[in-house]
Amino acid sequence: MNDNAAYMPLLARINSLVKLSDEEQQAILSLPIQEKKYGVREDIVHEGDRPTKSFYIREGVVCVNKTTRAGRRQIAAIHIAGDIPDLQSLHLEVMDISITTFTPCTLEYMRHEDIRTLCRSHPRVADVLWRETLVDAAIYREWLTNAGQRDAYTRVAHFICEMIARHRTVGLAEEDENGISISWPITQIELGDALGMSNVHINRSLQALRERGLIDLKKRTLIVPSISRLEEAGEFDATYLHLRST
């Protein structure tokens, strides 16, 4: 019934964290899903919604964002293929965030009911999903630290390091003799909204990183020649991503 390939990014992500038994993997594969496609900069869920299903990203990039009463937007998270950005709605009725696409996306929807049934019959799967939301929380904490304590230059570098690390774990980073590269659909305005900075200052910080040869960003592609040097600049320590031993 379901196209198994549709579950690929999800299983890849989960397997990068824990080893599930064949039976557990089968249970996930038999979750009914429904595919839906979105274009660029479309709202998937909106603050105040009460979803009865969650989705994971088969392809594309989305952001979690919320808007201040004064009209300022904070991007609180960025999610890539394999992520389940609104898993929280499984237990929190009302959305306190919106989710918006950065790129065209293919999403696979799973009904909360079905997820709950799966969690009941396979507690280890429940644990993995729970864990997933805990890692999201750890990332929020790190972003908070980034916004609250690091200067612009370091902050931008840190953000880029995280993006690289996360793309790597799901196999979306390319590595060759020039360094590591990922696709970079994020505009400077959006980066500003994520880091609590103006787009002008984002621009200047990116240039500083370029000048020092830490990044090469053009045509929606980011190349990092030396990840260790960038991590140095961004005070980056991947512990908070809680990846299993590489």
Next chain:
Amino acid sequence: MNDNAAYMPLLARINSLVKLSDEEQQAILSLPIQEKKYGVREDIVHEGDRPTKSFYIREGVVCVNKTTRAGRRQIAAIHIAGDIPDLQSLHLEVMDISITTFTPCTLEYMRHEDIRTLCRSHPRVADVLWRETLVDAAIYREWLTNAGQRDAYTRVAHFICEMIARHRTVGLAEEDENGISISWPITQIELGDALGMSNVHINRSLQALRERGLIDLKKRTLIVPSISRLEEAGEFDATYLHLRST
């Protein structure tokens, strides 16, 4: 064996969110716990630790914090009686945060093993605990928005509103004709570390709030004469706390 009163704040917190059956409540009451007391400004858990138990706060106030490589501290969360600050360690092996007391604390430790067993036998209890961690995550997002998008004055007001709201839901706020009051063990330096501001500017923002009659803060007690006016000043909307209908 266990003193039932020890479970009070935890049950109060949980019951403020969901209705559990008697049997489920009993199951929680029969969780083996171990009490431990801490003094002021003591580390409970530290970055890099690998705890095999979690605790909930029977009494006192603690903060979740992490320190930048440059030596700057971000306070990422503040937890009060009833909260389970390091529940994340149930699924994330290595702590990416430290937890430190603000006041003398009485903590009740529960072994991860026992929590896991409880979750397996009572899935609804598992859901409640999961939910709890999701609310923590929602608070992180809001703090990020606060730090990234709101100016100092609004930011401080927002923070105070949250503290009031959370103290109210667990019955730790007093309300009389002068307004709502809570105990306030947080120094201005700590407040600065939580909001990403210098203590000097915290001081000035607090004074601005005082001048406008929005708060009355002295002797470690905070009084808010009109919570609605303060919420106006802080752009506060409690949705993100995901409290059940009041």
Next chain:
DNA sequence: CGCACTCTTGACCGAGATCAACATTCGTGG
């Protein structure tokens, strides 16, 4: 091919940081 979005650069400004000194409160031991 033209319009809209994104990026870049320069000039200026201001919120909030930093520094420093002093006042007040609190906790501790005598």
Next chain:
DNA sequence: CCACGAATGTTGATCTCGGTCAAGAGTGCG
């Protein structure tokens, strides 16, 4: 219970990082 030292709070002066404004240059999409 008091005294004294340390932590916390307050105030003023100065400085700076990053915001805002504005205009021009690329880039890409319809």
